[in-house]
Amino acid sequence: MLLPLQQGVLYGPVKSRRYGLSLGVNLMPCGYKLCSLNCVYCQYGLTSVGTIDLAPYAADLPRVEEVAGALEEKLRSSTPFNLITFSGNGEPTLHPHFAEIVDETVRLRDAHRPQVKIALLSNATGLTTPAVRQSLAKIDLPILKLDVGTEKGFLAINRPARRVRFEDIVEHLINLQNIYIQSLFVDGTPANSGRGDIIAWMALLRRIRPREAHIYSIDRSVPSTQLKLVSPARLEEIASTAYRQTGVKVRAFYPRRRAVRA
């Protein structure tokens, strides 16, 4: 079963495969999925509105005060969590006030629970906005998607909306410091886990030089029955090859067993 869309600004806390108890923040609309990509494996299903321009949908987005109010209430409560994660029903960095929301989140976190980390799960398409790029430095764990090494792969796997350009994303990722890369590999049709796919992906990883790369495969229902899981053994092989070839620390994650630190 696909994941149901989030119904509010905050959700969880949910147990994250990598980081423990995470309080999710959804900056996209509640009733539909709005994203600049339409990834073949998306756990929320197909993108309802595929765009990079959120102006026509502004009325459906949470206001800065609404996000800050909900976060403050949760931070003051006894609910346990060790991470606040921007994620949700689409791409969080497309929110027109994303940078302001990050500033408010940092302020509230510092005031109420300074030990809590702030994470961002992003598809990197919002990086064309300078304020978004600047705000990444204030986020403890900026985790950015890179599933492929070529534009052809990007079109097949991530299926971008109009005006989203793979070369822009790559250029911005290369210019950022201290980011984490997250990559999801699938087999079947389409696939991004073949030898040539991994060679092209590693070439970009070498240029981006993230703090770490986290790789994984599908572990729940996906929109297409043509997609297949990449086995844990293959993920481990990709992780160790990528570490040897690029010098970047690559960690493979898969259900039930936490895997290699290459």
Ligand code: SF4
């Ligand atoms: S970027 Fe994330 S939310 Fe958007 S389609 Fe891809 S997996 Fe789904």
